[in-house]
Amino acid sequence: MLSILVVAESTEWHNYKDLEECLLNDYHVEFTERLSSESTELSKLEFSHDIFFYLKIPETSEISAISRLLKSKIFIFFVKKDCFSPLPLKNELLPVADKILLKASAMRGKMEYFRGVDEILALNVYHIEPKEACEVILNGNKDSRAMLGDIVFRAGKNVIFGVRKNNIVAFSADIFSNECLRQAQNCRFFRNLLSDMLTGVEFY
Numbered sequence: 001m002l003s004i005l006v007v008a009e010s011t012e013w014h015n016y017k018d019l020e021e022c023l024l025n026d027y028h029v030e031f032t033e034r035l036s037s038e039s040t041e042l043s044k045l046e047f048s049h050d051i052f053f054y055l056k057i058p059e060t061s062e063i064s065a066i067s068r069l070l071k072s073k074i075f076i077f078f079v080k081k082d083c084f085s086p087l088p089l090k091n092e093l094l095p096v097a098d099k100i101l102l103k104a105s106a107m108r109g110k111m112e113y114f115r116g117v118d119e120i121l122a123l124n125v126y127h128i129e130p131k132e133a134c135e136v137i138l139n140g141n142k143d144s145r146a147m148l149g150d151i152v153f154r155a156g157k158n159v160i161f162g163v164r165k166n167n168i169v170a171f172s173a174d175i176f177s178n179e180c181l182r183q184a185q186n187c188r189f190f191r192n193l194l195s196d197m198l199t200g201v202e203f204y
Contacts, residue, residue, distance in 0.1 A: 002198070003028040005049040007035060008056050016055065018178040022187035026194075027051070035065040042068060050074065051194065055176055058084045070168060074197050076190075077170045081126060087134060087163065087170050093126035094146040094153055096161075100125050100173075101184065102138060108157060109137040112196045113189060120175060121184035127159050128172035137169065137193070138162035167197065 004027045008016060013031050020029050030049070036042060042065050051074040058066060063084060069075065070086055079085045081093045100122045104114040120138065127146030140159030145152050154160070162171045180186045 001026075001028050002050040003030070003048060004051045004053060005045070006031045006053045006055065007033070008053075009033060012056070015177045018181035018187070019053070019176050019190070022181060022190060023194075026191065034059060035062045035069070037061055037063075037065040045069065046072065052076065053176070054078065054086075073167065074194070075168045076193075077168065078174065078176060079126075079128060079170045079172050085128075085130075085170060086168050087165055088131045090129045090131045093128055093172050094148055096125040096127055096140065096144055096146050096159055096173075098125070099123050100141065100144065102161075103141065104185075104189075106139070106141060106157070107137070108139050109135070109162070110196075113137060113192050115192055116188045117185040117192070119184040120186050120189055121180040122161055122173035122175050123177065123180060125161055125173040127154055127161070128163060128170060129154075129160065130163055130165070130170070132165065134163035134165045136160055136162070137164050138171065138173070138175075164197075169193065169197070 004023055010033050023029050053076045055078045057080055077086045102120040104117040138161040139157045142156050144159040146154040146159045161173045175186050
């Protein structure tokens with residue numbers, strides 16, 4: 001069974017219990033507060049875990065560990081405003097909404113991500129714009145607006161909340177917490193996403 005490591009502040013672990021339960025049928029799931037950049041500990045992480053959900057603001061001491069793990073592991077990253085992103089960004093994150101219920105039928109991501117999914121709940125939503133070309137996974141509804149001050153910077157389906165580049169996925173909204181998994185089909189979405197990312201992957 002493949003292993004998932006959820007990296008989050010210990011005071012927030014209870015907010016991700018539904019995510020843990022969602023993944024436990026198919027994966028071994030563990031939690032930790034931080035990633036060690038010490039060589040021996042980092043080697044243990046690489047040996048013990050195949051998939052990483054990184055859901056907190058990274059500490060400076062963790063960046064080298066993140067950079068190394070990004071090269072070989074599946075990484076699901078919750079990017080927060082004015083913080084490190086695993087994918088270089090063209091612009092800072094721009095505010096969109098406190099809460100959006102996304103319709104799966106309106107998403108630009110490939111159909112495999114949304115099998116059995118009607119809606120995805122996103123909280124504290126920001127627009128993300130990587131420098132490099134990435135696959136768009138989650139995007140806005142027709143009335144979504146990314147604001148730069150008083151200016152509408154992006155609108156509708158051009159508002160982006162989730163992108164993928166190979167083994168790395170970056171989300172700029174909370175789609176991970178208990179509320180999200182209880183009120184929409186976020187769990188099925190994660191299972192579909194991981195299944196697609198694991199297709200053809202070999203772990204050593």
